[in-house]
Amino acid sequence: MAIAAFFDIDGTLLAKNSGPLYMKYLRRRGEIRRRDALRTIYFYVRYRLNMLDIDAALERSSGWIRGKREDAVAEHCRQWYEQMVRQYVQPELVRRIAEHKAQGHLVAILSSTTNYLARPLAADLGIEHLLVSRLVVEDGRFTGKAEQPLCYGDGKIHWARRFAEAHGVDLAESYFYTDSASDLPMLEIVGHPQVVNPDIVLGREARRRGWPVLRPRIDRPVGQSA
16 A cells, blocks of 8 residues: 655644734735734634634634635735745755655645645645645635635544545555644554644653654755755
């Protein structure tokens, strides 16, 4: 059977969390109100404390995108990625991706973020498979809803298992890289859990279970030579 290497985005492939970065980008452009940005910070803090209700967060945050054209948002996110996000890609994780590819492993992004961030990041890193949260689009416009289950917590197990079935992957021999305690359910079903700059809860759990902990740092933006 095949072996997969799954990678989370926020705090793992990226040294920063994309949510606050996106709110900062929108604020600079005058596209959201201050209270919208503060709401994102609130949800981010709850996420770091492993207290986030992802469905409630989506419900409260989706108003600004409802009715917007998907193609416009996709282009907008591509520009945001190039201008603000790319510099936070962690070179050590880029090296890990290359190592997995060299061993013939299937490499996939497994993240609660949407494909509008994941696509440009995956294109940069040469990752073919995207297991992410997907927003519902009708007649080219966002409805404000998302496909269920969201790719978060136990939802990651759902999408990873579907991927494994479709591609003949043995999860017991596969890898998952993440920084968050919200991903403990997914870490428990792979044979090679890989903890990256963990939050407090995950760091404690990794020590208890003897899981390897990576603490990479950004030495140069992705794409630059040494």
